[in-house]
Amino acid sequence: MAAITRSWRELADGNPLVRFVDACLRGTAQVLLQNNPLTGLLILIAIAWGAFDNGQARVVVGALIGLVVGTLTALALQVDPTSWRQGLFGFSPLLTGIAVPAFLADRPLMWLYLVLGAAATTVVTLALNAVFKRWGLTAFTFPFVLTTWALLLAAYQFDRFVVATQLPPRLPGTGTVTGGSFDWDLVPAFLRGVSQVFLTDSWISGLLIVVALMINSWRSALFAVVGSVGATLLALWFGADGTSLEKGLFGFNAVLTAIAVGAVLHRPGGLVTAYALFGIAFTLVVQMAMTTFLSPLGIPVLTGPFNVATWLLLLPDRHFAPVPNHERVKETVVSTVRRSL
Amino acid sequence: MAAITRSWRELADGNPLVRFVDACLRGTAQVLLQNNPLTGLLILIAIAWGAFDNGQARVVVGALIGLVVGTLTALALQVDPTSWRQGLFGFSPLLTGIAVPAFLADRPLMWLYLVLGAAATTVVTLALNAVFKRWGLTAFTFPFVLTTWALLLAAYQFDRFVVATQLPPRLPGTGTVTGGSFDWDLVPAFLRGVSQVFLTDSWISGLLIVVALMINSWRSALFAVVGSVGATLLALWFGADGTSLEKGLFGFNAVLTAIAVGAVLHRPGGLVTAYALFGIAFTLVVQMAMTTFLSPLGIPVLTGPFNVATWLLLLPDRHFAPVPNHERVKETVVSTVRRSL
Amino acid sequence: MAAITRSWRELADGNPLVRFVDACLRGTAQVLLQNNPLTGLLILIAIAWGAFDNGQARVVVGALIGLVVGTLTALALQVDPTSWRQGLFGFSPLLTGIAVPAFLADRPLMWLYLVLGAAATTVVTLALNAVFKRWGLTAFTFPFVLTTWALLLAAYQFDRFVVATQLPPRLPGTGTVTGGSFDWDLVPAFLRGVSQVFLTDSWISGLLIVVALMINSWRSALFAVVGSVGATLLALWFGADGTSLEKGLFGFNAVLTAIAVGAVLHRPGGLVTAYALFGIAFTLVVQMAMTTFLSPLGIPVLTGPFNVATWLLLLPDRHFAPVPNHERVKETVVSTVRRSL
Numbered sequence A, B, C: 001m002a003a004i005t006r007s008w009r010e011l012a013d014g015n016p017l018v019r020f021v022d023a024c025l026r027g028t029a030q031v032l033l034q035n036n037p038l039t040g041l042l043i044l045i046a047i048a049w050g051a052f053d054n055g056q057a058r059v060v061v062g063a064l065i066g067l068v069v070g071t072l073t074a075l076a077l078q079v080d081p082t083s084w085r086q087g088l089f090g091f092s093p094l095l096t097g098i099a100v101p102a103f104l105a106d107r108p109l110m111w112l113y114l115v116l117g118a119a120a121t122t123v124v125t126l127a128l129n130a131v132f133k134r135w136g137l138t139a140f141t142f143p144f145v146l147t148t149w150a151l152l153l154a155a156y157q158f159d160r161f162v163v164a165t166q167l168p169p170r171l172p173g174t175g176t177v178t179g180g181s182f183d184w185d186l187v188p189a190f191l192r193g194v195s196q197v198f199l200t201d202s203w204i205s206g207l208l209i210v211v212a213l214m215i216n217s218w219r220s221a222l223f224a225v226v227g228s229v230g231a232t233l234l235a236l237w238f239g240a241d242g243t244s245l246e247k248g249l250f251g252f253n254a255v256l257t258a259i260a261v262g263a264v265l266h267r268p269g270g271l272v273t274a275y276a277l278f279g280i281a282f283t284l285v286v287q288m289a290m291t292t293f294l295s296p297l298g299i300p301v302l303t304g305p306f307n308v309a310t311w312l313l314l315l316p317d318r319h320f321a322p323v324p325n326h327e328r329v330k331e332t333v334v335s336t337v338r339r340s341l
Helices: A002-014 A015-029 A037-053 A057-077 A081-086 A091-103 A108-135 A143-154 A186-198 A203-217 A218-238 A242-246 A252-264 A270-297 A304-314 A322-337 B004-012 B016-030 B037-053 B056-074 B081-085 B092-104 B108-135 B142-155 B186-198 B201-214 B218-238 B242-246 B252-264 B269-299 B304-314 B325-338 C003-012 C017-030 C039-054 C060-077 C083-086 C091-103 C108-135 C143-155 C187-196 C205-214 C220-239 C242-246 C252-264 C271-297 C305-315 C323-339
Strands: none
Touching: A002 A015, A015 A037, A015 A057, A015 B186, A037 A057, A037 A091, A037 A186, A037 B004, A057 A081, A057 A091, A057 A108, A057 A270, A057 C003, A081 A186, A081 B016, A081 B186, A081 B325, A091 A108, A091 A143, A091 B218, A091 B242, A108 A143, A108 C108, A108 C271, A108 C305, A143 A304, A143 B092, A143 C271, A186 A203, A186 A218, A186 A242, A186 C003, A203 A218, A218 A252, A218 A270, A218 B252, A218 C017, A252 A304, A270 A304, A270 B142, A270 B269, A270 C271, A304 B004, A304 C323, B016 B037, B016 B056, B016 B081, B016 B092, B016 C187, B037 B056, B037 B186, B037 B201, B056 B092, B056 B108, B092 B108, B108 B142, B108 C108, B142 B304, B186 B201, B186 B242, B186 B252, B201 B218, B218 B242, B218 B252, B242 B325, B252 B304, B269 C108, B269 C143, B269 C271, B304 C108, B304 C323, C003 C017, C003 C108, C017 C060, C017 C083, C017 C091, C039 C108, C039 C205, C060 C091, C060 C108, C091 C108, C108 C143, C187 C205, C187 C220, C187 C242, C205 C220, C205 C242, C220 C242, C220 C252, C220 C271, C252 C271, C252 C305, C271 C305
16 A cells, blocks of 8 residues: 555656646545545545436536646646645635536536636635635635635526526525434435535445545544534434435534544544534534525535634634644644645 | 722632632623623623513523633633633623523523533634734624524524524515604613613613623713713614614614723723714614624624624724823733733 | 826925815725826716716715715824825725715715715725735725625615615525627627726716726726626626626626736736636626625625625735736835725
8 A cells, every 4th residue: 555655656756647636636635634645536436426326427527627627727826836736726626616517507608617616716715725824724615615605696697507506595484494303314314424525415425435534544534424423413403404414414514624623633632522522513503504694595505614613613722732742733734824825 | 899809809819619700700791891790790680680570580590601601611721811810701601691592492402502602602702812813803792793693593494493583584675664753761771772782671780780880980881871872862863663772772782882992992082082972873883784684584683783893993093092001001902812812 | 298297296295275185086096096186087077977967966976075074084083194195095985975875865864874984984994904904905995895885784774764776685596687688789888887886877987987097007998998898798698687787787896806907906917917807707706696695685786896806816916927026016015005004
C-alpha cells in the first residue's frame, strides 16, 4: 500500500496530467476533509453507483465536469500550487457539479450553467477563504453552498431553467410533520446519511464512502458513522419528518461536523469527543432552522448547516488538548488556510 | 450600602457557591449592561412578578435554568475568570431560558431543549465575541437572539414541539396595520417597554427594573426611560400597530440602545445625547424592518434590532468626547471584550 | 477644459459654499466610481430629465435633499476632510434620496423619513467602511442598499406610509416568467440599463450618463456600455422577464461591476477584461438570486447585486497586472478606504 502511494506520488511529480488527476482525486476526498487520492477514487465510484442506482447518470457527469472546471479555473487564477495539489480547489466545484443537474431539469443550457457555476465556485472559494482567514478558519464547503443557492434562486427568474428541488416554496408551519418510527430500516438510513454528503441516496454508496474514509483515517470513519447515527436518532426522538429521515437527510451535515470537530481539527481526547457529540445535536438544530428559513424559497439546505455549526464550534478556540499538540494541529490548519489563499 | 457591597464581595471571594450566585446575579444585570448583583436580584424579582402575573410561572423557572446552565457551561469551557465573575456569560443564556418556555408549548421535551439551548448560547457567545473582537465590539445579546431564532425555527420541523409565538407565518403587507391613539394608557406602556427587555409584559416589572437600574446608575435608568418613551411615541406618530404599542413592544430595543449609546459606552455629553436620540429612532426603524423580514417565518425580532442598530452606531467610532476620557471609556470596552474571550 | 477645472478647484479651495457644492457634485459622480464635478453635474441633469419624463418630479427633489443631508451629516460627524471633498459621503445618501420618493407614496411624513434615512445612510457608510476595511475593501453603495431596504421593510409596519414598489410580496415560482425576444427595441434598453443605476427609466438619461462618464474616463464609459449590453443579452438568452428587460432592469448592476472590475480597480489588460466579462455574467446570476430571495418581502434588489458580486470578485486579490502598477492601483484603493473612515 505504502509502495503504491509512493510510486503514484512520484508519477504525479513527474507528469502534469497525472498531477492534475491526483489533484482532482484529492479534491473529491477533501469534501470529507481527507487528503488521499485513493479515498477520492472510491468516493467517485460511490457517487457513480448512486447516480446510476437513482437513474440520474447525468449527476456523475456533472460531478466530473465540476471537478475538472473548478480545478482548471484555480490553475488559471494562479492559486498557491501546494494547496492546489492537495485538492483544496476541487471539492466545492465537485459538489456544485452534482447539485446543478440534481436540482435543475435536464436541458442543454443547464450544462453551460453548470460550467459557469463551477468556475464561479472557485472564485467564491478564494473570496470566502480570504474573509475567514481573519479568524483562522477556512470556508469549508460554503463556496459550494452559496454558489448553488444563487444558481437555484436565479433559475426561478429564467424561462429556460426549471427548478426541480421537490421543495415547492411554502410558508413554514403549513402542513404537519409526521415523525418516523424506530425499526431496523434505520440501519440503511444511517449509511444513506453518509452518502447524502454527496447528494446521493444509496446505502451502498454510503458503505463505500465509509470504507474510503477507513483507508485514510479510521477515526474519521468512526466519527462519520457516529455523526449519522447520532443526528438521525435525535431527529427520530424529536419527531422529524419520517420520509426524509429514511433518506438519510438528517445525517449528512452531522457527519461532516463530527469528522471536522471530532477527528480532524482537534487533537483527539475525551473532552473533544464530548464536544463533538454536542456538535452533532447542535448541527441538527441548525439544519432544521435553516430548513425552515429556506422553506419560502424552495431550496435545500445543502451542507450549509455543517459550515455554520462548525464555524461556531471552532471559533471559541478552547484548549481541549495539551498545548504542544494543540499548537501542532492548529499550525496545520492555519498553514492550510494560508496556503489556500 | 457600600458596606453591604463590600462584605458580599468578600463572601464571594471566599466561597465558591456564593461566587457562583454572584456571577449569576451580575449576569442578570448585564442584560442591561450593568455589573451589580443587587440590580440583578431586583430584575429576577421583576421577571418572577411578571411571570406569575401573566400566568406563565414556567418562564421564571426557565430563566433560572438558563442562567445556571449557561454560567456552568462557561465554567466547563474554562473561560476567562474575570469576565465570568462579571456575569458576561450569564445574560444571553438567561434570555434563552425565558424565550424557550415563552414561545414553545409546555411539554417535557421542551425542558431538555431549553438546557441544550442554554449551553449552545454560551458556545455561540464565545464564537461571536471572537468574531466581533476584530472591530473592538462585543456580541451583546446577539448570541441569545441567534440561538433562540434557531431553536424556534427548528421547532417547526419537529413533531414533538409546538411553536406558540402568536405570530403565524405570513407574507408582509397582507392585513392592515391599525395605529394606536394618544391617551394616558401610554404611561404603563412606557414601563412595559422596559419590562419587555426580559420578554415580560408588566408595568410593575418595568418599574422594578427602572429602580434596579437606578441603584447602579441613574444615567442608565434615565436613558432607559427616554428610550422607551421616545421609541413608543415615534411608533405612535408613524402609525404602528396599536395593540403591540400598548404591550411595550416598540420600546424595549430602544431602551437597550439608549443605555448602550447614551449612558455606558460613550462619555456623556451633548453630542452623545443627540446621537443617542438619533439612535432611538434608528433602532425603531431597524426593529420594524426586522419584523417585516421575519414575518414569513413567524418568529419574533427579540433584541436583534438593538444589537444591529448599536453595532452600526458604534462602528463609526466618532470622537464625541475629549480624547483622554474617550480613551478611558474605550479602553474599558476593549478590555471587557478582551477579557470576555 | 483643463483651465475651467483648475479655476473651479481654486474657487472651491477658497469658498466653503463652492467647496460644499463641489463635494456634492463629486458625490453624484462617485455612484459610478468617478471623481469629477462636471460628470456629477451631467448626471444630476440626467436624473432630473428622467424624473420629469416619468412624471415623478419629486424624485429629483429627493435626490438633492439626500445628497445635501448626507454630506452635511458627514460634516457634523467630522469625517476625514479629503474623503469628504472627493464626494465619498454623498453618493449613498443621494441614492437613498431617490429611492424613498420612488418607492413610497407621496405624503408629507415621507419627506421626514427621507431626511432621517439620508442621515442614517451616512452613519451606515462609516460603519460598513470600518467593517470592510479589514479586507482592504470599501462598502461601495451598500450603505444605500441596506438603509433603503430597512426603510421600505419598516414602512410595511406603519399605517402612515404606503409601500409602492409595484412588487407585491409573493412566494417565488408562482406566476410564469415570459422571456423577451430579440429586436431593435433592445438598443434603448441598453441605455436604460445605464440610467437604472439612478433608478431612472429613460434612454436619454442613459445617453447623458454615458457622455458624463466619457468626460472623465472613456474606459469607464466603454465598460458601462459593455456591462449593460452583456447582461441584457445574457438575460434575454436565459429567458428573463421581457418587460423588466426593456426597462433596463437587468443591466444596471452589471454596469457598476464592469466599471469597478474592468476599468477602475484593476490595471487594464486582457486578463482583467476577461475577468470583467465573467463578472458581468456573475452579477446577473447574483441579481436574479437576490430577486428571488427578496420576492416574499416585496422589495427591489437595488444595487445590492453589484456590491455582493464585486466584493466576491475583488476578494481573491489575483495579480492580473504587473506588480508595480498593481501596487499603485491597490495603494489608491486602500488609501481611499483609509481616508474614508
